[in-house]
Amino acid sequence: MSAIGLNDILLLSGLLFIIGIYGFLTRRNLITMLMSIELILNSVNLNFVAFNKYLHPNNLDGLFFTLFIITIAAAEAAVAIAIIINLYRQTKSVDVNDGNSMHY
C-alpha cells in the first residue's frame, strides 16, 4: 500500500471542512468569514475529485462539478466583496454585528 488511498484524502478534506466551519462560527469579521467559506468549498472540491478518481474513473463528472464549483465560488467571492465594501462605506466597519441597517 504505497500509493495514496481514498481514505487519506477523505480524512484531509474532512479535517479541512471542520477547520472551515470553526472559522465561520467564531469569526466576527466579514472578510475572514468569506475566507472560511473558501476553505469549506475547497474541501468539497477535494472530495469530488477523489471520488471521481477512485470510484468512477470511467467518466469525468466529478471533475466537471469541481470546475463549476470553482467558477461559482469566484463569482460569489466577487459579489460578497462588493457588498462588504458598500457596507463599509455606510457603517465604517466590517463587523457582522454592525450590519444591521435592514433591522426594523
Next chain:
Amino acid sequence: METKIIFYIVSLVILGAALFSVITSKVLHAAVFLLFSLLGIAGIYFMLDYEFIAAVQISVYVGGIVVLVIFSVFLTQEAGEHMQLPKIGRALATAGILGITGWYLIQTIAGFSFKHSAEIAIAPTMKTIGSQLLDTNKFGFIIPFEGVSFLLLAALIGCIVIALKPTKKI
C-alpha cells in the same frame, strides 16, 4: 512510499495553514495563510494526476480570489490592525462540538473500506475535458457551461452596480 510521505507533508502544510488562517488575529496574515493552504490543495490535485484542475485552482483561487481578498483588506481596514478575537467561551464551545464531530468523522472514515473501481480510467487530459464540456450529446455539459457564463456576466454587472460610489444627485 515516497508518494505517501510527500502526501502527508503536503496535507500537514494545508491543515496547519488553514488552522492559522482561522485563529490568527491579523487579517492580512489570515489571507497569506489561506494562500498557502490553497497552494497545497493544488499540489494534492497534481499528485492525483488532475493537472487541469490544479491549474484552474492556482489561476482562479490563488491568482484571483486571494488577491481580491487582500485588496478588500486594504480598502476596508488598516493592514496591521488586530481583530477582536472571539470570546473564550464561544471559541471553546465551538471547538468542543466540532472536535466531537471530527473525532466521529475520523473513526468512520478510517474504519470504512471503499471498493475501488476496476473500470478503465479516462485520462483527464485537456482534449477530453474540452470536448465533453462543449458536447451537446447525452453526457455533454453545454447547458451548465452556458448557464455559468450567464451567471458570470450577471455577477460582473452586479458587482459594478453594488460597489459603485453613489452620486449625490439622484
